[in-house]
Amino acid sequence: MDLSALASCLITPSCVITQTTSGLIIGLLLFLVAAGVSLIFGVLKVVNFAHGAFYMLGAYFAYTAYQLSGNYLIAVLAGGIGVALFGLVFERLLISRVYGSPVLMQLLVCYGAILILDDLVKIIWGADFLSFGMPSAFQQLPFVFAGGVVPVFYLFLIVVALAIAGLLGLLISKTRYGKIVRAAAVNPSMVSALGINTGVVYASVFVLGGFLAGLAGGLAAPVRSLTAGMGTSIIIESFIVTVIGGMGSVAGALVGSILIGLVRSFGTIGFPLFTEGLMFVLMAVVLVLKPSGLFGKGGA
Amino acid sequence: MTRSSLLRDSLIAIAVFAVLALLPFIVPGKGFTDFMVRLAAFGIFATSLNLLVGYAGMESFGHGLFFGLGCYSFGLIMQTFPVSIPVAFLATVGLSIVVGTVVGAICVRLNEIYFAFVTLAFQMLLHSLIIAWTPITGGDQGLTGGIPRPPFLGIRLDDYYHLYLFSTGLLVASLLAMYHIVQSPFGYTLRMIRDNAARAPFLGINVFRVRLMAYVIAGAFGAIGGMIMSLFVSGAFPDFAYWTISGEAIFMIMLGGITVFLGPMVGAVMLLLLNDFVTKMTTHYGLVLGLVILLFALGLRKGLMDFAADLWRDRQTPTSGPRPDTAAKTAASAPARAGE
Numbered sequence: 001m002d003l004s005a006l007a008s009c010l011i012t013p014s015c016v017i018t019q020t021t022s023g024l025i026i027g028l029l030l031f032l033v034a035a036g037v038s039l040i041f042g043v044l045k046v047v048n049f050a051h052g053a054f055y056m057l058g059a060y061f062a063y064t065a066y067q068l069s070g071n072y073l074i075a076v077l078a079g080g081i082g083v084a085l086f087g088l089v090f091e092r093l094l095i096s097r098v099y100g101s102p103v104l105m106q107l108l109v110c111y112g113a114i115l116i117l118d119d120l121v122k123i124i125w126g127a128d129f130l131s132f133g134m135p136s137a138f139q140q141l142p143f144v145f146a147g148g149v150v151p152v153f154y155l156f157l158i159v160v161a162l163a164i165a166g167l168l169g170l171l172i173s174k175t176r177y178g179k180i181v182r183a184a185a186v187n188p189s190m191v192s193a194l195g196i197n198t199g200v201v202y203a204s205v206f207v208l209g210g211f212l213a214g215l216a217g218g219l220a221a222p223v224r225s226l227t228a229g230m231g232t233s234i235i236i237e238s239f240i241v242t243v244i245g246g247m248g249s250v251a252g253a254l255v256g257s258i259l260i261g262l263v264r265s266f267g268t269i270g271f272p273l274f275t276e277g278l279m280f281v282l283m284a285v286v287l288v289l290k291p292s293g294l295f296g297k298g299g300a
Numbered sequence: 301m302t303r304s305s306l307l308r309d310s311l312i313a314i315a316v317f318a319v320l321a322l323l324p325f326i327v328p329g330k331g332f333t334d335f336m337v338r339l340a341a342f343g344i345f346a347t348s349l350n351l352l353v354g355y356a357g358m359e360s361f362g363h364g365l366f367f368g369l370g371c372y373s374f375g376l377i378m379q380t381f382p383v384s385i386p387v388a389f390l391a392t393v394g395l396s397i398v399v400g401t402v403v404g405a406i407c408v409r410l411n412e413i414y415f416a417f418v419t420l421a422f423q424m425l426l427h428s429l430i431i432a433w434t435p436i437t438g439g440d441q442g443l444t445g446g447i448p449r450p451p452f453l454g455i456r457l458d459d460y461y462h463l464y465l466f467s468t469g470l471l472v473a474s475l476l477a478m479y480h481i482v483q484s485p486f487g488y489t490l491r492m493i494r495d496n497a498a499r500a501p502f503l504g505i506n507v508f509r510v511r512l513m514a515y516v517i518a519g520a521f522g523a524i525g526g527m528i529m530s531l532f533v534s535g536a537f538p539d540f541a542y543w544t545i546s547g548e549a550i551f552m553i554m555l556g557g558i559t560v561f562l563g564p565m566v567g568a569v570m571l572l573l574l575n576d577f578v579t580k581m582t583t584h585y586g587l588v589l590g591l592v593i594l595l596f597a598l599g600l601r602k603g604l605m606d607f608a609a610d611l612w613r614d615r616q617t618p619t620s621g622p623r624p625d626t627a628a629k630t631a632a633s634a635p636a637r638a639g640e
Contacts, residue, residue: 097598103416104359111547112593119586236424239417276428
């Protein structure tokens, strides 16, 4: 534990800015994954433990697309769309068979799927760490705010992720599709009785979740090293986020993710050995004080 | 559960242990004893998870917390302090009870999905502590340097036959103890809470306390499994605290069946055999095991012993079908739940 280092960081503007941006990046990438987990659970009542593997696939798809095209925009879209399509197949083939099953059954199916996907990634892309490399468009001098260095790519990531979060919020709260999704989360049989094919709604939510996770993978690729199993830590953090923010709430996922991101980035300075542990402490505190999560309705 | 049935079951356990003690002379070779020591570790671990899943309806996804805790705690105590094995053993059980009480107090109030998440999260907390505290735990290299095994009561655990006797003895004793727990009034209280948690308080049951006790008991047995593992590998590795160990335990109980007490043992035998077979045949362990899991989970949807039990019941009462108390609660069978 190194509280003096943390204190001296907190009174230094440059350190605050550096740590805040890195915390925002961790948090916003996490949000893209956690929002999918939360949405899928909210509507389908299925815990997609394989969502971390979706994020991993997004990164690898983006990697290959970048190798082929050299265009980062195409690479990110390839990650998003590739995983969205994969999500569709995954939902139809596996997840649709465990609707209404006990949680452990769902987790078991996802566990099997993760084992397969991690191994497939090793077979296709190799077992070693892969480095994406910074796209040339972002190889510029970093911005400097009050002495704090912020790479251009970090700003880009923050803006894009926030924009996606905003669009997602609008999609869920303002559009007809969002209305149907929210209704299906509350009362699927009524939605079905009104002539809406809930099977299609379920599949579309899964595809949307996959798209977000794939985008997250593509966006994260230049700042993370790619390896089979890279999805594990993010899926566990997503669980923590959904517990903190409240299951099924997009706003809760955003707040929870950013909290986790900041805890992680400032935690590395104050508690270098216990950074991960801090997240769990945060989660335990929320659970004790407000078991339904910060934005959750109903009891946990 | 009467005193005579305890006597009867104890006699059965002693007989089983006697047979197990003789087996290495019939099936020679270190391969067999090694397999049985691993089976003892995973058998106790999986059966203890089933106390939660099958009997209490508490779907923990983080039971590996206790396996890893038992492994590391036992290994570290033996390496650090000049104590005998039974002392380290009891200290580890004590530690797992303390950890189980604290973690359980946070978790057991939660509904099924949150319970699964949060138990998993605590397990990963232990894993990250193990990785981070390299000076104590050896980090991702694991706890190396071997575990001292001072002889006690004439038992020398550096001898593999002694280790075999010790492990299978613990297995039989743990199974006996857990069997008596699930057959006790406490065990039936667990079943009642599982089947109708809303009704239990009206009968004067403190649901929180009963579930917490179940969580702590299951954790203590899980830690015993971990200790056997740490003796077997003569150390401890972060993988023993990783989430996949919980996944394997879940697969074992789903494979063997959760409605029959010995189902998890059957599942442990099946998964260990499968493990050994697959690692011998291919380097793509995850691919093959994952496919088997999917085939099993989506194809059969029930454990082997669940099938056997259903068959047995159908033959006993051909007209009335499966008894409602177990049929409605076969957690591994989705159709039964979906129809509720």
